Amino acid sequence: xxxxxxxxxxxxxxxxEKALRAAYYLADDAIATxxxxxxxxxxxxxxxxxxxxxxxEAAKAIAAVLGRKLIRLQCYEGxxxxxxxxxxxxxxxxxxxxxxxxxxxxxxxxxxxxxxxxLAALRAPDSTVLLIDEIDRADQEFEAFLLxxxxxxxxxxxxxxxxxxxxxxxVVLTSNRTRDLHEALRxxxxxxxxxxxxxxxxxxIVMMRASRVAESTARAVVAAVGKLRREPLSKAPGVAxxxxxxxxxxxxxxGGARWPEAFKRSIGVALKDEExxxxxxxxxxxxxxxxxx
Amino acid sequence: xxxxxxxxxAISVFISFVALLRANGFAVAPEQTTAFxxxxxxxxxxxxxxxxxxxxxxxAPPPERRATxxxxxxLHFHGNEAIERADVEDEEVVRLQEEGRGExxxxxxxxxNESGLAAARAEALVAxxxxxxxxxxxxxxxxxxxxxxxxxxxxxxxxxxRGPFADLRRTLRESVRNDGEVxxxxxxxxxARPRRILLLIDVSGSMKARTEENMKLAHALSQxxxxxxxxxxxxxxxxxxxxxxxxxxxxxxxxxxxxxSDWDGGTRIGxxxxxxxxxxxxxxYARGAAVVVISDGLERGDPVALRDAVAKLSRRAWRxxxxxxxxxxxxxxPQTEALIAIRRFVDDLVGGGTSAAVVSHLLSLGxxxxx
Numbered sequence: 001x002x003x004x005x006x007x008x009x010x011x012x013x014x015x016x017e018k019a020l021r022a023a024y025y026l027a028d029d030a031i032a033t034x035x036x037x038x039x040x041x042x043x044x045x046x047x048x049x050x051x052x053x054x055x056x057e058a059a060k061a062i063a064a065v066l067g068r069k070l071i072r073l074q075c076y077e078g079x080x081x082x083x084x085x086x087x088x089x090x091x092x093x094x095x096x097x098x099x100x101x102x103x104x105x106x107x108x109x110x111x112x113x114x115x116x117x118x119l120a121a122l123r124a125p126d127s128t129v130l131l132i133d134e135i136d137r138a139d140q141e142f143e144a145f146l147l148x149x150x151x152x153x154x155x156x157x158x159x160x161x162x163x164x165x166x167x168x169x170x171v172v173l174t175s176n177r178t179r180d181l182h183e184a185l186r187x188x189x190x191x192x193x194x195x196x197x198x199x200x201x202x203x204x205i206v207m208m209r210a211s212r213v214a215e216s217t218a219r220a221v222v223a224a225v226g227k228l229r230r231e232p233l234s235k236a237p238g239v240a241x242x243x244x245x246x247x248x249x250x251x252x253x254x255g256g257a258r259w260p261e262a263f264k265r266s267i268g269v270a271l272k273d274e275e276x277x278x279x280x281x282x283x284x285x286x287x288x289x290x291x292x293x
Numbered sequence: 294x295x296x297x298x299x300x301x302x303a304i305s306v307f308i309s310f311v312a313l314l315r316a317n318g319f320a321v322a323p324e325q326t327t328a329f330x331x332x333x334x335x336x337x338x339x340x341x342x343x344x345x346x347x348x349x350x351x352x353a354p355p356p357e358r359r360a361t362x363x364x365x366x367x368l369h370f371h372g373n374e375a376i377e378r379a380d381v382e383d384e385e386v387v388r389l390q391e392e393g394r395g396e397x398x399x400x401x402x403x404x405x406n407e408s409g410l411a412a413a414r415a416e417a418l419v420a421x422x423x424x425x426x427x428x429x430x431x432x433x434x435x436x437x438x439x440x441x442x443x444x445x446x447x448x449x450x451x452x453x454x455r456g457p458f459a460d461l462r463r464t465l466r467e468s469v470r471n472d473g474e475v476x477x478x479x480x481x482x483x484x485a486r487p488r489r490i491l492l493l494i495d496v497s498g499s500m501k502a503r504t505e506e507n508m509k510l511a512h513a514l515s516q517x518x519x520x521x522x523x524x525x526x527x528x529x530x531x532x533x534x535x536x537x538x539x540x541x542x543x544x545x546x547x548x549x550x551x552x553x554s555d556w557d558g559g560t561r562i563g564x565x566x567x568x569x570x571x572x573x574x575x576x577x578y579a580r581g582a583a584v585v586v587i588s589d590g591l592e593r594g595d596p597v598a599l600r601d602a603v604a605k606l607s608r609r610a611w612r613x614x615x616x617x618x619x620x621x622x623x624x625x626x627p628q629t630e631a632l633i634a635i636r637r638f639v640d641d642l643v644g645g646g647t648s649a650a651v652v653s654h655l656l657s658l659g660x661x662x663x664x
Contacts, residue, residue: 003331013336033343034350037332041351048356050573078448090461097473107469141449177356178577180535187322191353232571234605275605 002168007039008066016065025054025061026197026205034192035062044150044171046186049194052238054205055174056133058194062172063129072131073117075138081145085155087114108159122155125169135185136175143182150188197239199226205239206246213246217253221246224263224291225270231280237270245270263288304330307344310369314352317365321352341370431648432513434656439517441659443583445611447486456482488611489520490655491578493569495588496553497527497560503618504556506648507587512537512545514655522578526565527555532575562592562631563599570605583658584610587645589617592631600634607638612661616645616654 010016016039017032027035031047035058038045045062047055063070073084093107115123121130135143149155153165173189175181197205199222206218225242237245248266253259264284271277280287311326332347345366348354354362450458460479468475492514494507511523515537525531536548550556570576584606592599607613617632619625621644627633636642644650 003335005335029342030346030349033336033346037328037335037347037350040335041328041331043328046353076448078450080449088462088465090465093465094468094473094475097469107465139447139449177574183320186353187320187325189353190328190350192350193356193359232567234570234573234576236573 002042003040004042005040010036010039010065012036019065020061023061023064024208025057026201026208027058027061028197028201031058031192031194034190038172038190039066039170041190042168044173044189046173046175046181046189046191047194048175048177048191050196050236050238051176052236052240053194053196054239055194056131059129059131059133059172059174062170063131066129066170068127068129068170070129070131071117071121072133074133075135075142077137077139079138079142083116084118084142084145085116086119086157087116088112088159089114113157113160118149119155119163121169121171122153122163122165125153125165125167129170129172132171132173134176135173136178136181140182143185147182147184147188150185196226196229199223202226202239202242206243209243210247210250213250217250218246220263220288220292221249224288227287227291228270228280233271233273233276233279235271235273235276241270241272260285260288260292263292306370307333310348310366311352313365313369314354314362317361319352319354319358319362325352344370431652432509434649435510435513435652436517438656441656442490442518443488443611443658443661444485445488445581447484449484449486450481451484453480453482456480458482487518487520489522489578489582490514490518491582491584491610492521492523493566493584493586493588494523494525495527495560495562495586496525496556497591498557499560499589499591500587500618501557503587503646507651508546508549509542510648510651512542512549515545516540522582524569524575525549525553525555526562526569527558528561528565529553529555530565530568531555559593560588560591561594562588562590563594563596563602566602566606567598570602576609579606579609581609581611584613585616585655586614586639587616587651589619590615590627590629590632590635592629596631596634599631600638603635603638607640612641612658613639614641614643614654614658615639616643616651618644618646620644621646 005011010019013029013033013036016036017027017029020027020032020035035045037043039062047058049055060070088108089112093112096105096107096112117130121128132146135146138146150171153168154162156162173185196202199219202222202225203215203218206222207213207215210218221242225237225245229236245263245266248269249262252262252266257265267277267284271280307330308326311321311329315321328351329348332351333344336343336347338344338347345363348366349359349362450456452460452463458481460481463479464475464477467477467479492511494504494511496504496507500507508525511521511533515521515523515534521537522534523532523537525533531553533549533552536552537545539545539548570579603613615632615635617627619627619629619632620642625642625644627636627642632642641654643654645654
């Protein structure tokens with residue numbers, strides 16, 4: 001296992017946290033530690049957490065810190081090698097055969113290969129970060145396939161042979177945990193469960209992400225969102241929703257709406273489920289008043 | 294010169310922590326131990342918190358067992374004093390119990406009750422062990438005819454003689470043999486996959502006579518089909534899916550018996566289902582699934598809560614079946630307030646008084662369409 005304690009000048013979790021902050025991502029100690037360990041140990045980083053806690057954002061920030069291009073592979077049920085790895089350009093191959101006539105031609109040449117995210121990351125491991133997003137949406141066949149890729153960092157293309165990465169690429173996997181991932185996959189990775197940020201940190205995130213939100217607004221929104229997350233909702237508001245809510249309320253307030261009213265009218269950007277809205281509505285006034293206090 | 298590797302004393306304390314985790318049912322692979330040690334070295338470690346975090350990142354305890362991890366960590370590295378830390382508890386009326394690994398005997402005495410802490414509540418918590426029993430014909434039928442369980446069209450494609458998609462890869466390979474002439478276009482069609490079955494089993498006092506059989510059935514179903522989620526409910530909701538994945542029935546049922554702590558108690562079906570739906574991860578188990586509830590519907594709680602929960606469930610599910618032992622004759626008309634309230638949201642309201650009846654219904658689901 002190649003251990004590198006220093007990656008582009010980052011030699012500790014604290015240094016990484018600072019660099020992430022410069023990339024507009026406020027990481028807590030735990031996630032900074034897990035990310036640093038993943039980079040240093042050359043292992044994939046598996047981030048799990050509820051929707052909207054900033055898993056994908058973390059991957060983007062890591063790519064920004066390393067100064068690399070982020071290659072994103074969105075998973076879905078039925079995703080297979082031709083969508084994740086490579087695909088042959090069949091029409092082109094067919095045309096080439098026709099045009100070649102009597103001459104011999106290699107139809108499995110570079111010109112006919114369509115690069116998909118995993119192959120692209122493998123070919124340029126020093127300039128890319130591979131994000132495998134929402135791995136829990138993919139089926140078990142793909143998970144098994146991925147396992148092979150993540151342990152050896154090699155790909156075999158039957159027509160061309162095996163391709164191996166010159167160094168371990170940086171890989172970030174995210175999961176919303178809609179199903180349990182295979183134990184072997186968790187084992188291969190450095191693991192971190194992202195929780196909702198503390199109120200203090202979330203308020204800072206809101207102010208950093210939103211364009212012109214006052215601190216008092218940010219704090220009120222964060223407090224309200226925190227309360228909503230403790231309710232039995234089918235879709236609790238994430239960090240992104242908190243940012244949107246603060247932004248929307250500020251916008252309405254500038255348009256002339258009074259404060260509690262501005263929060264209330266813009267609740268739609270935080271709660272996006274009719275039933276949840278219906279459930280919370282009778283207590284919304286009290287909830288907002290409490291949060292703004 | 295080959296020397297026996299000697300474990301430095303400073304490292305042995307970390308190795309023994311890994312052993313402690315394993316003894317408590319955490320699955321830790323040797324490569325994770327190696328990564329753990331490398332991580333500790335990388336981090337300094339400048340404080341004990343670094344060691345804790347290194348463990349969290351590399352040994353990857355599942356989030357629902359995080360509290361146990363922390364307790365074992367404190368026990369190992371701080372000694373006994375630190376264990377008195379109050380666990381964070383959610384304030385749900387119906388408590389959710391997330392299972393552990395389904396080990397036979399949880400070494401921590403209070404493990405089974407971990408998220409319970411329900412001493413304050415006057416609930417009769419009885420750990421029940423299942424007795425051995427002969428295999429029932431119905432369960433055999435279930436495993437024999439598992440192919441008749443409900444299926445859905447998957448997104449993965451397979452070769453077929455006829456189908457809506459062209460198999461370009463195969464077509465090209467064959468055309469090369471014929472000087473680039475396409476003689477036959479290969480076809481693909483979508484493959485059928487087993488549909489998820491979500492089994493919700495009432496284990497309250499009024500279902501007492503059926504509980505043991507139902508748990509056996511749940512085990513047989515978990516073994517026969519891949520995509521099965523099982524929860525029990527009474528005054529609480531408990532996920533027993535991975536306990537039931539253990540192959541040997543006795544072992545599986547024992548593990549489940551340890552997880553569930555509301556055997557033969559009261560029933561708050563509505564609250565239990567609401568609690569189920571309020572956890573996004575659980576709620577998504579219902580999406581597109583064949584939901585099967587085995588309960589007599591004798592609700593002590595609010596029937597409105599039950600009706601709302603079932604309505605929500607039916608909107609997410611492919612089909613909701615409610616199996617009640619009370620329905621013995623085909624033309625069953627529900628009498629209890631709860632069953633009347635939910636009747637229009639369930640697709641099948643049929644008898645579930647015997648394992649044979651439940652199995653027949655499960656197998657008949659395969660030939661039905663979404664309601």
